[in-house]
Amino acid sequence: MPIFFADTLSPSWDLVADIQILLHFHFMQNAYLAGTLVAITAGLMGCFMVLRNQSFAGHSLANVGFAGATGAVLFGIPPVVGLFLAGLLAAVGIQTLNLAAGERRQSDIAVGAVFTASLALGFLFIHLATAYATNVYNVLFGNVLGISDTDVGVIAISTFVLLGVLLFIARPFFFASLDPDVAAASGVPVRLLAFGYLVLLALEVAVAVQVVGVLLIFALLVTPAAIAQYVTTRPALAAAIAVALALLFTWMGLAVGYFTPYPVGFFITTFAFGTYAIMRGARFIRQRAGQRHHARPHLWRSGGEA
Amino acid sequence: MSVVVAGVLPPFTLNLWQDGQAMLSYDFMRQALLAGTILSIVAGLVGYFVVLRHQAFAGESLSDVAFTGALGGAVLGINPLASLLVTTIAVAVAMGGFGERLRGRDVAIGTVLAWVLGLGVLFLSLFTAQASGTGTGFSGVTVLFGNILGISTDQTRAIALISALVVLVLLLIARPLLFASLDPDVAAAQGVPVRLLGLGFMVLLAVTVSEATLAVGALLVFALLLLPAAIAHRVTTRPAWALVLSAGLAVALTWFGIGFGFYTGYPSSVCISLLAFVSYVVVVGSSQVGGWRGQLRRTLKSPGILNGRARN
Numbered sequence: 307m308p309i310f311f312a313d314t315l316s317p318s319w320d321l322v323a324d325i326q327i328l329l330h331f332h333f334m335q336n337a338y339l340a341g342t343l344v345a346i347t348a349g350l351m352g353c354f355m356v357l358r359n360q361s362f363a364g365h366s367l368a369n370v371g372f373a374g375a376t377g378a379v380l381f382g383i384p385p386v387v388g389l390f391l392a393g394l395l396a397a398v399g400i401q402t403l404n405l406a407a408g409e410r411r412q413s414d415i416a417v418g419a420v421f422t423a424s425l426a427l428g429f430l431f432i433h434l435a436t437a438y439a440t441n442v443y444n445v446l447f448g449n450v451l452g453i454s455d456t457d458v459g460v461i462a463i464s465t466f467v468l469l470g471v472l473l474f475i476a477r478p479f480f481f482a483s484l485d486p487d488v489a490a491a492s493g494v495p496v497r498l499l500a501f502g503y504l505v506l507l508a509l510e511v512a513v514a515v516q517v518v519g520v521l522l523i524f525a526l527l528v529t530p531a532a533i534a535q536y537v538t539t540r541p542a543l544a545a546a547i548a549v550a551l552a553l554l555f556t557w558m559g560l561a562v563g564y565f566t567p568y569p570v571g572f573f574i575t576t577f578a579f580g581t582y583a584i585m586r587g588a589r590f591i592r593q594r595a596g597q598r599h600h601a602r603p604h605l606w607r608s609g610g611e612a
Numbered sequence: 613m614s615v616v617v618a619g620v621l622p623p624f625t626l627n628l629w630q631d632g633q634a635m636l637s638y639d640f641m642r643q644a645l646l647a648g649t650i651l652s653i654v655a656g657l658v659g660y661f662v663v664l665r666h667q668a669f670a671g672e673s674l675s676d677v678a679f680t681g682a683l684g685g686a687v688l689g690i691n692p693l694a695s696l697l698v699t700t701i702a703v704a705v706a707m708g709g710f711g712e713r714l715r716g717r718d719v720a721i722g723t724v725l726a727w728v729l730g731l732g733v734l735f736l737s738l739f740t741a742q743a744s745g746t747g748t749g750f751s752g753v754t755v756l757f758g759n760i761l762g763i764s765t766d767q768t769r770a771i772a773l774i775s776a777l778v779v780l781v782l783l784l785i786a787r788p789l790l791f792a793s794l795d796p797d798v799a800a801a802q803g804v805p806v807r808l809l810g811l812g813f814m815v816l817l818a819v820t821v822s823e824a825t826l827a828v829g830a831l832l833v834f835a836l837l838l839l840p841a842a843i844a845h846r847v848t849t850r851p852a853w854a855l856v857l858s859a860g861l862a863v864a865l866t867w868f869g870i871g872f873g874f875y876t877g878y879p880s881s882v883c884i885s886l887l888a889f890v891s892y893v894v895v896v897g898s899s900q901v902g903g904w905r906g907q908l909r910r911t912l913k914s915p916g917i918l919n920g921r922a923r924n
Contacts, residue, residue, distance in 0.1 A: 356719050359718040359719070360718075361669065361718045361719055361721065361722030362668065362669035362672070362718065362722075364722070365669070365672070365673075365722065365725065403893070403896060406896045406897060406900040407846070407896050407900075413666075414666055414667075414668035414669055415663060415668060415838065415842045417668070418668040418669075418672065418834070418838045418839075418842075419838065419839060419842065419889055419892050419893070421672065421834070422831070422834055422835045422838065422839060422885050422888065422889055423885070423886065423889040425831045425834075425885070426831060426835070426881070426882045426885035426886045426889070427882075427886070429831060429879060429881065429882050430878065430879070430882045430886075433878065433879055433882070519733075521729045521732070521733070522726070522729060522730060522733065524722070524725070524726050524729070525726035525727070525729065525730060528719065528722040528723055528726055529722075529723050529726055529727075532719045532720075532722070532723050535719070568734055568737060568738075569733045569734060569736075569737045571730055571733045572730045572731065572733050572734035572737075573730075574730065575726050575727050575729065575730025575731075575733075576727065576730055576731075578723075578726065578727070579723060579724075579726065579727035579730070582723050
């Protein structure tokens with residue numbers, strides 16, 4: 307890989323030329339296609355994740371992918387299938403433990419327990435399989451430059467399935483996420499939707515692992531949605547912003563990662579976190595300024611009352 | 613490790629006493645059991661508060677942060693324990709600063725965690741670039757999964773020292789912390805410094821997680837932190853009893869896991885974690901079955917109850 311950008315393909319200030327260089331190779335075209343598809347679904351799924359306060363579940367399901375991928379290597383099944391099966395099992399496990407433990411809300415203990423078991427199984431699978439380190443790192447951190455045409459096909463199909471199901475359940479699911487009690491009272495199948503969401507999350511992770519890896523799909527899920535939630539309270543607008551941001555971070559991360567010798571995942575997470583930090587900082591300063599602005603008349607009035 | 617397991621170790625017999633003696637005749641096993649016991653006690657005690665305060669996500673994130681911290685230390689050439697402690701405590705304080713409310717906390721932790729993982733990727737690539745060619749003894753996989761059988765005497769001593777400190781502080785603040793965890797509003801009204809206690813606990817958690825991650829890996833830390841405490845929390849509602857039970861369970865699980873790993877050749881962290889998971893599932897399942905039985909009995913008796921109520 308370093309051979310490519312030795313001297314012929316270095317970035318310039320000519321953006322058009324840069325983009326031409328970027329998309330010159332077939333593997334980069336595939337990376338952009340896959341990254342775009344994953345970012346769209348991750349942005350949408352992330353909105354619900356943030357809304358439902360299920361970041362831990364998202365993080366865990368992503369890590370379950372680790373057990374799935376290593377298990378797939380061990381048993382000789384396609385990675386995507388192994389990943390999805392593992393995620394499905396984990397979703398069932400979380401839901402069952404949650405119900406059995408009698409928790410009304412999604413509890414962090416059920417998630418944590420499944421998380422522990424899956425990590426342990428993943429490690430056991432590595433121990434049993436002999437194909438070792440490089441595969442593990444690919445699963446953990448993704449291998450964005452090694453995406454084949456078949457992979458893109460699989461990702462495209464899963465993306466359409468995900469989007470279809472999500473659009474179909476969006477309205478009742480939004481209701482169920484905002485106010486589960488009222489939703490349940492008005493006949494929305496809250497539990498079924500919660501379980502369905504975990505399954506969708508498992509699918510999302512299975513698809514996204516090749517692009518960003520199990521450790522970093524979480525960044526695309528949580529950060530754009532968290533920023534969107536900061537900007538607006540309107541659900542449709544928040545979803546649009548989250549998707550746009552996820553796309554932007556992925557594209558920029560891929561581009562910068564291509565022109566520098568550092569991993570793509572680092573740039574994607576750093577752009578995302580940087581934006582989040584700026585948003586929070588700006589909000590904090592504005593609130594401070596607002597307080598100072600309002601403080602004087604308020605103090606004066608309360609002083610007058612006293 | 614697998615080389616050691618290959619043929620030198622004694623086979624498992626049904627004479628448990630003899631098995632135990634055979635196991636303890638190895639120095640690395642004595643070290644592992646000693647360090648495992650100390651870590652289990654600390655994790656069991658700290659873990660109970662983690663369960664009470666719904667901070668499983670924070671605990672898990674901190675062990676991932678520890679992963680990044682250790683790698684960063686390796687890249688910059690700093691002592692791993694020092695870089696680990698600094699990183700985890702800094703992140704813990706940041707997380708504690710997000711406040712007691714569950715709502716915003718979850719997302720904020722997730723966002724920070726995502727970035728820290730990204731940093732970890734960068735450090736990993738820098739580290740493998742630096743140490744290219746050589747088989748790296750300090751690989752990311754070791755940090756994630758650890759090897760309790762490879763603990764040195766110095767490490768055990770460091771663990772003992774730090775653990776004693778953590779337990780001491782925890783016992784000192786246990787009472788107000790319990791109050792603040794169970795009912796933050798009332799505690800605050802009573803003048804308990806809820807916010808400060810929360811921050812202090814996060815620092816304790818960070819120290820526990822980082823010392824343990826370096827020794828036994830992120831996987832085992834989280835298993836020992838969460839599951840024994842979750843079982844204890846289900847079994848009893850009395851805090852003192854639950855604390856003792858949680859620490860005791862953690863120690864028992866560690867011993868069984870290490871012993872099982874010793875005789876089967878599977879990694880001990882896997883054995884301990886899976887054992888803990890199975891125990892938790894059994895405890896939850898059995899109480900669930902008990903609940904169903906009680907429900908059934910009530911349904912069967914319900915005409916009697918109804919009659920009694922009608923008579924009254």
